[in-house]
Amino acid sequence: MSVLLSVHDLRAYYGQVQALHGLSFDLNEGSMTTLLGANGAGKTTTLRAICNMVRSTGAIQFEGKPLNGKSTENIVRLGIAHVPQGRGTFTTLTVEENLQLGAISRKDIKAISGDIERMYAHFPVLKQRHTQQAGTLSGGEQQMLAVARALMLRPRLMLLDEPSFGLAPLIVRDLFNILGKINREDKVSILVVEQNAQLALEIADKAYVIETGRIVMSGNAKEIANDESVRKSYLGY
Amino acid sequence: MSTIQETAAEAHPANIDVPSKKNMGLGRTASWAMLIVLALLPLFVRNFVIFQMTMLLIYAIAVLALNILTGGSGQFSLGQSAFYAIGAYTAAILIEHGGVNYVLTLPAAGIICFAVGFLFGFPALRLSGIYLALATFALAVAMPQLLKLGVIEHWTGGVQGLVVTKPDAPFGLPMSQDMWLYYFTLVVSLAIYIASVNLLRSRSGRAMMAIRDNEIAAAAMGVDLSIYKTLAFGVSAGITGVAGALGAIAVQFVAPDSYTFQLAIALFLGMVVGGVGWLPGSLAGAAFIVFVPNIAEGISKGLSGAFFGVLLFVVIYLVPHGARQGAIYAETLFNKLKRS
Numbered sequence: 001m002s003v004l005l006s007v008h009d010l011r012a013y014y015g016q017v018q019a020l021h022g023l024s025f026d027l028n029e030g031s032m033t034t035l036l037g038a039n040g041a042g043k044t045t046t047l048r049a050i051c052n053m054v055r056s057t058g059a060i061q062f063e064g065k066p067l068n069g070k071s072t073e074n075i076v077r078l079g080i081a082h083v084p085q086g087r088g089t090f091t092t093l094t095v096e097e098n099l100q101l102g103a104i105s106r107k108d109i110k111a112i113s114g115d116i117e118r119m120y121a122h123f124p125v126l127k128q129r130h131t132q133q134a135g136t137l138s139g140g141e142q143q144m145l146a147v148a149r150a151l152m153l154r155p156r157l158m159l160l161d162e163p164s165f166g167l168a169p170l171i172v173r174d175l176f177n178i179l180g181k182i183n184r185e186d187k188v189s190i191l192v193v194e195q196n197a198q199l200a201l202e203i204a205d206k207a208y209v210i211e212t213g214r215i216v217m218s219g220n221a222k223e224i225a226n227d228e229s230v231r232k233s234y235l236g237y
Numbered sequence: 238m239s240t241i242q243e244t245a246a247e248a249h250p251a252n253i254d255v256p257s258k259k260n261m262g263l264g265r266t267a268s269w270a271m272l273i274v275l276a277l278l279p280l281f282v283r284n285f286v287i288f289q290m291t292m293l294l295i296y297a298i299a300v301l302a303l304n305i306l307t308g309g310s311g312q313f314s315l316g317q318s319a320f321y322a323i324g325a326y327t328a329a330i331l332i333e334h335g336g337v338n339y340v341l342t343l344p345a346a347g348i349i350c351f352a353v354g355f356l357f358g359f360p361a362l363r364l365s366g367i368y369l370a371l372a373t374f375a376l377a378v379a380m381p382q383l384l385k386l387g388v389i390e391h392w393t394g395g396v397q398g399l400v401v402t403k404p405d406a407p408f409g410l411p412m413s414q415d416m417w418l419y420y421f422t423l424v425v426s427l428a429i430y431i432a433s434v435n436l437l438r439s440r441s442g443r444a445m446m447a448i449r450d451n452e453i454a455a456a457a458m459g460v461d462l463s464i465y466k467t468l469a470f471g472v473s474a475g476i477t478g479v480a481g482a483l484g485a486i487a488v489q490f491v492a493p494d495s496y497t498f499q500l501a502i503a504l505f506l507g508m509v510v511g512g513v514g515w516l517p518g519s520l521a522g523a524a525f526i527v528f529v530p531n532i533a534e535g536i537s538k539g540l541s542g543a544f545f546g547v548l549l550f551v552v553i554y555l556v557p558h559g560a561r562q563g564a565i566y567a568e569t570l571f572n573k574l575k576r577s
Contacts, residue, residue, distance in 0.1 A: 053456060076459030088454025090447050092514075101447050104440065105459030149458070 004029040004157060004189050005050070010058035012042075012049040012213075019045040020056070021213040027157070027206075032183045032190040034200040034221065037210035043193040044085050046210070047159045050191075051075050051082050062157070077105050081155035085162055087146040091135025095126055098134045098145055102152030112152070119148040122178060140171035147175070151182065158182075160192040164199065172196065176203050201225040264568070271520075272427070279419050287415045288487065289527060294419075294426045295483045297523035300507040301433060301516055302476035308514030309437055310469035311449030313366065316357075316373030317504045319380040320350045320474040322496035324481025326384065329399040329491040330392050339404050339486050343425065346482035347475045354474020358467030377498035384493040398492025401485050422483055429476055434516055436472070445469050510552055512561030521560035525552070 005027040012020040020042045027033045035043050049056040051072050060067045067075055076082070081102075090098050099119060103112045120127035123144045129137060134145060143163055150158055163179070164172040180203050183190050194200035201207055201221045209217035209230070217230055224230055275294075279287045303317050324346035331337040331345060357376065364372050385396055393399065406417035436442050444465050447455040456462055485491045503526045511522025533544035556562040 051457065053453065071461075072456045073459045073461045076457065082457035084451075084454050084457050088451045088457060090450040090454065092450055093443070093446060097443060101443060101455075101458050101460070104444060104447075153459070 002029045003027070004031075004063060005191070006059075006061045007046075007050070008059040008061075010046065010049055010056060010060065012045050012054045012056035014045075014054060019054070019213055020049065022058070023210070023213065023215055025208050025215060025218065027189060027191055030183075030187060030189055031205045032180070032192065032203060033206045033208070034204040035191065035193045035208050035210055036195075036197045036200060038195070040212075041210040042213040043210055044161055045213075047082060047161050047191070047193055050159060051080065073105060076153065079153065079156035080159065081150035081153040081157070082159045083146045083150045083161060083163065086165070087139075087142045089134045089137070089142045089145060091133065093134055094131050095134050095137070095145060096130045098149050099126075099152050102149035106153065115152055115154070119151060122151075122182070123148050140167050140175070143167060143171075143175060144178075147179070147182075151186070151188070155188055157189045157191065160190060162193055162195060164194060164196045172199060176200075179203065197231075198225075267564075268517075271517075275423060279416055284413055284415045287413075287419050291415070291419045291422050291487050292484070293520070293523050293527045294422045295480050295487060295523075296504070296507060296527055297520045298426050298429055298480040298483070299477050299504050300511060300522045300526075301430065301519035302473045302480065303504050303508045304511070304514065304516055304519055305433055305437070305476070306469050306473035307508060308516075309442065309449065310445040310466060312361065312466060312469060313370040314373040314470075314473070315370050315498065315501050315505055316376035316380075317473075317477050318496050318498055318501035319373075319376045320354055320477040321481035321484065321500060321504075322380050322384060322491075322493075323353055324350050324478030325485035325491045325496065326393060326399075326481075327478065328482035328485045329401050332401055332486075333399055334392060340421075342486075343479050343482050346478040350478025350481070351471045351475030354477075355467050355471030357474070358470030359463075361470060362463055362466055374498060374501070377501040381493040381497055384496070393493075396493065398490060398495075401489045401491065403489050404486065418487055422487070425479065425483065429479065430516065433476070437516070441465065441468070506549070510549075510559050512559030512564075515559070515561040515564075517564070518560040521563075 003026045007026070008024045010020050010023040011018060023042070023046060025033075025035075035046060037043050045054055048054045049058075050060055050067070052067070052070060052075055053072055058068075062075075062078055062080065067078075070078075090101060093101070096116065099116050100112065103115065106112065120130070125141055126145060126148060129141065134142065137145060147158075147160070147163065150160075160179070163175055167175070176199055179190060179192070182188050192200060192204065201224060204221040207219065207221045207224045208215050209224070217224065275290075279290060282290075299317060299321055302320075303314060306312050306314055327346040327349050328339070328342035331342045332339055337345070357373075361369055361372060384393055387395070403414045404418065405414055406412045410417065412420075437446070444455070444460045445468075447458065447460055448462060448465055452462065481496075488495075507519070507522030507526045509522070510525045511518030511520070529548055530541065530545055533548060534541040536544045552559075
């Protein structure tokens with residue numbers, strides 16, 4: 001398996017405050033990797049640093065090419081879709097317009113409507129609501145929309161920021177099943193940041209645990225899930 | 238730091254309450270009815286009223302321009318009077334010093350103001366919400382003094398300003414100057430309105446509204462924040478410039494103190510009263526800023542400002558979403574009547 005994304009010695013800053021202190025990890029092509037950690041550990045910052053949304057230093061390579069210095073929109077064009085924290089719904093636009101925005105950086109405009117139909121097949125609830133203002137959807141539906149919108153890019157890599165946040169357990173389970181399906185069938189590599197460690201470890205192949213801006217643990221997801229001391233000290237279940 | 242890094246570091250987008258895009262325009266029946274009223278009314282009123290209606294349309298264009306900026310891309314401006322002034326002076330100087338036909342001064346004013354607005358958009362990228370409002374406010378405050386500068390006095394006429402000749406109706410049409418100018422303005426307004434509605438419905442418009450709704454998510458979709466934010470500023474300034482040019486021709490006079498920040502505040506007021514993000518509301522907003530001061534003065538000469546304030550308060554209290562809200566009531570009522 002080849003490395004799709006490699007992050008080396010990543011340090012990120014919000015103004016004067018340093019949020020990441022030399023983070024390194026790899027993500028293999030076709031894998032589903034999870035970053036776990038408590039509030040404020042630096043999970044969101046890591047995803048933002050990959051997309052150059054925060055000031056950072058260190059080496060980030062995607063398919064062997066450096067991302068450093070590239071603007072967010074150019075990074076997106078390489079096929080990195082980011083589902084931001086809190087879903088990032090365009091609340092006053094319709095569901096369909098949200099999906100169209102996911103494809104706004106694509107050049108092959110003719111293929112877009114076909115992809116929208118594919119998303120409706122993945123997420124039938126979005127089809128029912130396609131003319132509705134996206135802000136009126138429920139939290140779970142908005143999260144589905146956020147994932148579908150990111151897929152509209154036809155990404156190689158999808159970055160997901162706490163997809164389970166604020167959702168009912170049943171819906172979370174649904175969503176993760178769909179993510180697994182997308183990962184296997186559409187060959188989209190996924191980097192998912194989660195607080196719900198138990199669930200994330202169930203479906204991910206590989207896991208990294210972050211604490212205050214550093215990686216403190218990494219390994220096969222199953223091994224981490226089975227290691228009681230790790231679970232108790234870092235994951236809290 | 239790039240724009241998105243600034244945003245991610247602060248991450249408190251201004252929440253602007255806007256209608257869904259479906260409601261951006263006006264229904265077909267209502268549009269035609271409005272157009273017919275606007276087209277026929279001047280035939281039955283005095284010249285002074287026609288002049289007032291011309292000013293109404295001109296302010297409506299300026300309010301619409303601000304609406305594209307705020308309602309469309311989510312950026313505030315309290316400096317629209319500056320762009321209006323540049324448009325007005327462009328037209329006045331071209332007509333009086335250059336002998337240019339008044340029709341051609343409109344695109345000239347539009348292009349110059351687009352350029353100025355686009356350039357102003359770059360420093361504005363670093364600011365958002367109230368800070369941007371203050372920066373644009375500074376522009377509005379500076380503009381009258383800049384226009385009085387001695388260096389350009391030969392062109393601008395300094396404090397005295399410039400007198401502009403009012404155009405006659407072409408092709409020997411049997412109508413007064415005021416009436417001709419009204420119809421000319423109506424055609425220009427209509428063209429700008431249609432173009433603006435289409436702009437907001439286009440891919441670029443969608444990108445702007447995505448920025449308004451959620452900047453971080455828009456960036457994550459690959460929307461180039463810098464380009465679209467500055468573009469929104471440019472388009473808004475350009476349209477305001479056209480309004481300014483029309484204003485100069487209609488009033489037949491430009492002077493620095495006609496374009497103080499009070500004008501900018503009035504346009505902002507017009508946008509809020511009309512309904513932020515609802516383009517047809519621009520006309521209602523413009524009507525408010527043109528006619529309500531007169532009504533207030535009719536109630537009491539000495540306390541006109543106070544009465545204006547009271548009327549404004551009543552409007553904001555009763556219809557906080559502006560004319561859009563009124564339109565929704567009217568539509569519901571109309572549909573009920575149709576069914577019964």
